[in-house]
Every structure is written in structure tokens, then in C-alpha cells.
Amino acid sequence: MxxxxxxxxxxxxxxxxxxxxxxxxxxxxxxxxxxxxxxxxxxxxxxxxxxxxxxxxxxxxxxxxxxxxxxxxxxxxxxxxxxxxxxxxxxxxxxxxxxxxxxxxxxxxxxxxxxxxxxxxxxxxxxxxxxxxxxxxxxxxxxxxxxxxxxxxxRTEVPVEEQLGLMPFKMSELSSFKNIRTLAPGAALILSDSDEKKGFEIAPFMIIGLIGSTAASPDDRGRFAQQIATTIPGVRDGRITMSEPVRIDGQPGYETRIDAISGKDNTPVTIVQWLRFGSQTSMRIIGSSPRDDWTKAFPRFRAVRDGIHPRG
The missing domain is CATH 2.60.120.1690 (Jelly Rolls)
Structure with a gap:
């Protein structure tokens, strides 16, 4: 390079x-x-x-x-x-x-x-x-x-409220994640228990943001969700174990779960991806956890998801 x-x-x-x-x-x-x-x-x-x-x-x-x-x-x-x-x-x-x-x-x-x-x-x-x-x-x-x-x-840390204030949505629940940082200010946010140096994948973490596309029709949501799930970064040998429609904050959504390997230490992880569909964009919420920690991590992921609301 x-x-x-x-x-x-x-x-x-x-x-x-x-x-x-x-x-x-x-x-x-x-x-x-x-x-x-x-x-x-x-x-x-x-x-x-x-x-x-x-x-x-x-x-x-x-x-x-x-x-x-x-x-x-x-x-x-x-x-x-x-x-x-x-x-x-x-x-x-x-x-x-x-x-x-x-x-x-x-x-x-x-x-x-x-x-x-x-x-x-x-x-x-x-x-x-x-x-x-x-x-x-x-x-x-x-x-x-x-x-x-x-x-x-x-500065090593950016105040959490400053970061959240840049996002195009409000968040009322952070589920006690230790580190909160914008991956791209105003576009994507990561919540994690580990950090960049150690590797996010060794502990539960979430990535939340908007993507500039959505399913072409209600019948296309399943295909769209599974296709988007294949683009989750840092994931290897992924296998979709579940993908089904859900309602998120009263809007149509899709939940997809994946078992995969992630990170330099080849950590076995379970991942959930939620998509909340809008007219032009989709809210994408990813939660990843070492497989042994999944039972405790999933309720935290869901609490963060349910605390996300539109601004205004």
C-alpha cells in the first residue's frame, strides 16, 4: 500500500x-x-x-x-x-x-x-x-x-451527546455499551464493549445507520434483506440461520440472523441484522456477539433497536 x-x-x-x-x-x-x-x-x-x-x-x-x-x-x-x-x-x-x-x-x-x-x-x-x-x-x-x-x-473521545446529536435519528437506549463512536459523523454509529485496538468482534457490538436504498416492493424485502446481510464487513463463512419479516417501531422491517467467523482471531459470532424500511432509505441495525455471549447480548441489541426513533 x-x-x-x-x-x-x-x-x-x-x-x-x-x-x-x-x-x-x-x-x-x-x-x-x-x-x-x-x-x-x-x-x-x-x-x-x-x-x-x-x-x-x-x-x-x-x-x-x-x-x-x-x-x-x-x-x-x-x-x-x-x-x-x-x-x-x-x-x-x-x-x-x-x-x-x-x-x-x-x-x-x-x-x-x-x-x-x-x-x-x-x-x-x-x-x-x-x-x-x-x-x-x-x-x-x-x-x-x-x-x-x-x-x-x-481528542481520544468525542462526547456521546455530541455524536448522537449528529445522527438523523434519536436514541433513548444505549444498553450500557462501554464505547460509542461515530464511524462516519452523521451517518453511522458503533456501540461496543471492545475497541479498535483489541478488535470489536471479541465482545458484543452494534453498528447503526441509514442506507440509501430500500426494497422495491413488500414482496422483495426478504431478498433485499438477505442480499444486504452479505455485505456486513469483516464476516467470513457466514450462514443465514433465520430471515423473516418483523415490525419495528410500527414500521415494516426484516430480521436476519447469521452464524459466521469474524476478526483476526477467527471468533465464532452470531449476528442479527434488522432493516426498517422507509420510502427511499432503510434503517440498518447490526448486532454482533461472540456466540457464547449471544443469550446475554441479544436483549441489549433489541433494547437499543427499540429506542431508535425519527427526529422531529
């Missing part, structure tokens, strides 16, 4: 009124990476990060896998002169040593300056990407962006 692909993998698009700094580091809602944004940069409306009022300058923040930082750091050390005229730079942050690149590019017909930085986190790598159009480059200079990068900070 080429380390520099982590920088190229996230598409950006990032103009403003001043290059002075605000007072304190700011974390975009749901994000574990924050920084002191340049004045004129405010919370972005359509992505996790910051942007100017005219949406010309954008700063995107994201999590990458924990190993990404080490791969990038090793590549930079092995080739300090860079490749293709792009020279890697390092910078001290409160999270540790960050590495970043600067390059010129195009956004459509607009000339832009792109900056990408990676920094270490406890169980993930922090990623920051900035795009500055040419007409804002005298305000958002290389030095100004570097100062903003230097202010980058990592």
Missing part, C-alpha cells in the same frame, strides 16, 4: 477575510481532530471541517487507520527529498510529530494550493487536508497554513 495514497484519497475543495488565529483549538462536531482555524474559517456545512463563507477555502479533517501514520512516516524518512517535486515536511503538534505535503493543482479551471497532513493518534491516525484557491493565496499563505497545522490537537 503506497503511503501517499492516504493523502490523495480524500477529495477536497477550501477564501477568507483574515489570517489571524482564533483563540483556542476547535473540534468540528463529531471529529477527533481539531485545530485553531484561521479567522474567516467556520464550521463546514457539508463535510467535517471548516470553510470560508463563500466555500472557497476548505479544511477537511478525518480519521485514518492507526497504521497509516507509521507508513507515511517511514516513507518520508526513507525518501526525505520527496517524489514528483513534492517534498515532505514535518511539524510539531500537541499530538506529536506531524508530516505534511504541499502541492499545486487544479479544481476544475481554478488553480489551487493543496496541503495534506497526517498526525499520530492513540488508536487512529489524524488527517487534515486544506485547499486554497489562487485568489485567496495572499491571505492563506504557506506560513499561515503551517501555523494552523501546528495547532492541531487530538
Amino acid at each position: 503506497k503511503p501517499l495514497r492516504y493523502f490523495a484519497a480524500v477529495a477536497l475543495v477550501v477564501a477568507t477575510t483574515s489570517s489571524a488565529f482564533a483563540a483556542d483549538p476547535v473540534f468540528p462536531p463529531g471529529a477527533r481532530v481539531g485545530m485553531t482555524p484561521l479567522v474567516g474559517l467556520n464550521k463546514a456545512r457539508a463535510f467535517i471541517g471548516f470553510e470560508t463563507e463563500d466555500q472557497g477555502v476548505k479544511v477537511l479533517v478525518a480519521d485514518l487507520p492507526a497504521e497509516a501514520y507509521g507508513e507515511v512516516a517511514n516513507a518520508f524518512k526513507a525518501n526525505p527529498g520527496g517524489t514528483g517535486g513534492i517534498k515532505p515536511e514535518s511539524i510539531e503538534t500537541s499530538a506529536g510529530l506531524g508530516y505534511y505535503t504541499v502541492e499545486n493543482g487544479k479544481d476544475g479551471a481554478t488553480n489551487v494550493r493543496r496541503y495534506s497532513m497526517i498526525l499520530p493518534g492513540p488508536t487512529f491516525s489524524g488527517y487534515v487536508a486544506v485547499q486554497v484557491p489562487e485568489n485567496a493565496s495572499k491571505i492563506y499563505t504557506d506560513d499561515a497554513v503551517r501555523q494552523m497545522f501546528a495547532s492541531a490537537k487530538i
Whole structure:
């Protein structure tokens, strides 16, 4: 895997009124990476990060896998002169040593300056990407962006209420799960008793989110549910043991159960997938437990499911 692909993998698009700094580091809602944004940069409306009022300058923040930082750091050390005229730079942050690149590019017909930085986190790598159009480059200079990068900070946990507030549904029951985190802020949520480092599959966990499709007709719900069940990540040797229609919060749904193997330790697991069908989308609720813990885990999964309601 080429380390520099982590920088190229996230598409950006990032103009403003001043290059002075605000007072304190700011974390975009749901994000574990924050920084002191340049004045004129405010919370972005359509992505996790910051942007100017005219949406010309954008700063995107994201999590990458924990190993990404080490791969990038090793590549930079092995080739300090860079490749293709792009020279890697390092910078001290409160999270540790960050590495970043600067390059010129195009956004459509607009000339832009792109900056990408990676920094270490406890169980993930922090990623920051900035795009500055040419007409804002005298305000958002290389030095100004570097100062903003230097202010980058990592938080290990995002407050639960902050995360839940981003979701397009309300949750009134969390069933005493130890860890709650958005996989994609505002799109998917994981509730777990283990963590990323140890592996979620060694203990009960749930993934909850919306998918942008639904069954074409009531008669198609069974096929749709079983097809979607085959896309559950990290599952091997899966075997559907039950799949039948149910009612969830008064709406039509489908419950599918699977016995499978999951994780690096080949943990035998039992999985339940609930789909609650809407007109254009479906609510997808996945609960996975080591098979020996299933009897205790299933009532927790069902309690969380029954506590999910639409907003508004």
C-alpha cells in the first residue's frame, strides 16, 4: 500500500477575510481532530471541517487507520527529498510529530494550493487536508497554513451527546455499551464493549445507520434483506440461520440472523441484522456477539433497536 495514497484519497475543495488565529483549538462536531482555524474559517456545512463563507477555502479533517501514520512516516524518512517535486515536511503538534505535503493543482479551471497532513493518534491516525484557491493565496499563505497545522490537537473521545446529536435519528437506549463512536459523523454509529485496538468482534457490538436504498416492493424485502446481510464487513463463512419479516417501531422491517467467523482471531459470532424500511432509505441495525455471549447480548441489541426513533 503506497503511503501517499492516504493523502490523495480524500477529495477536497477550501477564501477568507483574515489570517489571524482564533483563540483556542476547535473540534468540528463529531471529529477527533481539531485545530485553531484561521479567522474567516467556520464550521463546514457539508463535510467535517471548516470553510470560508463563500466555500472557497476548505479544511477537511478525518480519521485514518492507526497504521497509516507509521507508513507515511517511514516513507518520508526513507525518501526525505520527496517524489514528483513534492517534498515532505514535518511539524510539531500537541499530538506529536506531524508530516505534511504541499502541492499545486487544479479544481476544475481554478488553480489551487493543496496541503495534506497526517498526525499520530492513540488508536487512529489524524488527517487534515486544506485547499486554497489562487485568489485567496495572499491571505492563506504557506506560513499561515503551517501555523494552523501546528495547532492541531487530538481528542481520544468525542462526547456521546455530541455524536448522537449528529445522527438523523434519536436514541433513548444505549444498553450500557462501554464505547460509542461515530464511524462516519452523521451517518453511522458503533456501540461496543471492545475497541479498535483489541478488535470489536471479541465482545458484543452494534453498528447503526441509514442506507440509501430500500426494497422495491413488500414482496422483495426478504431478498433485499438477505442480499444486504452479505455485505456486513469483516464476516467470513457466514450462514443465514433465520430471515423473516418483523415490525419495528410500527414500521415494516426484516430480521436476519447469521452464524459466521469474524476478526483476526477467527471468533465464532452470531449476528442479527434488522432493516426498517422507509420510502427511499432503510434503517440498518447490526448486532454482533461472540456466540457464547449471544443469550446475554441479544436483549441489549433489541433494547437499543427499540429506542431508535425519527427526529422531529
